[in-house]
Amino acid sequence: MTREEKSAIVEELSAKFATTPYFYIVKANGMSVAETNQLRRLCFENGVEYKVVKNTLIKKALDTLDTDYSGFDDSVLKGFSGILFHPESGKVPARLIKEFRGKTSADKFNLKGASVDSSVFVGADQLEALIALKSKQELLGEVIGLLQSPAQNVISALKGGGNKIAGILKTLSEKEEA
Structure with missing residues (x-):
């Protein structure tokens, strides 16, 4: 990937983070093609946008914003990361994660961190709190x-x-x- 492509992705992500008040960073490694397709179908049905982006690009995009995302340290931006965006509700991605984890192995798809109206939630143990919001x-x-x-x-x-x-x-x- 060229430097121009990376900067375009960072700009696009920065704009998406700035305009979308609800986004979740998830661990999504080790899934089969069928599981990935099932996840994407579930996202489409719930109006959730799912993107897979390199952690360094996510970090650079978050650094361009006014909100302090220092809570998304190396524990969140580590390994294989996907981002779930929802424009209207912070609950929908949380429910989607819980539903998908019920259908597949829990270690394959897990919450790493979330931003709900600029409030930062870190860790898989925050999932129930996010659903209750x-x-x-x-x-x-x-x-x-x-x-x-x-x-x-x-x-x-x-x-x-x-x-x-x-x-x-x-x-x-x-x-x-x-």
């Missing part, structure tokens, strides 16, 4: 639901109370007439 939309929905709940309770109490008062007044007025 809520997206910004889910968190905003919960906050809006919590903010609406008291107002809805007050409104329903006022509506319910109004009906009760009207019923009591009607009953009292009917008693007076009789």
Whole structure:
């Protein structure tokens, strides 16, 4: 690979890292052709982009960004590395890794590190934490639901109370007439 090709790959990766807030670096060595095809099919079905890139090029691309990725030290950028990109959710690649590991041998495909909204996660033990993370939309929905709940309770109490008062007044007025 020529120097120009390498710099083009680094520029492309830098742009991809800058525009994609969710990416995972995975260990994907020792897979058969059938397993690799199965992984790529699973990625396509879930809207995840999968690329295999040399570690030195990944490191150079990460160094061009403003975010501190020093957590991706030699333990992450070592050996055979693939990158999973998802533009909308940090959970989708984590679920994909877990699903694929269930279908194949766990040592062939494993999480090395991840970046979710510029937060760095290192190590395969972080997979369950990444699956449990809520997206910004889910968190905003919960906050809006919590903010609406008291107002809805007050409104329903006022509506319910109004009906009760009207019923009591009607009953009292009917008693007076009789």
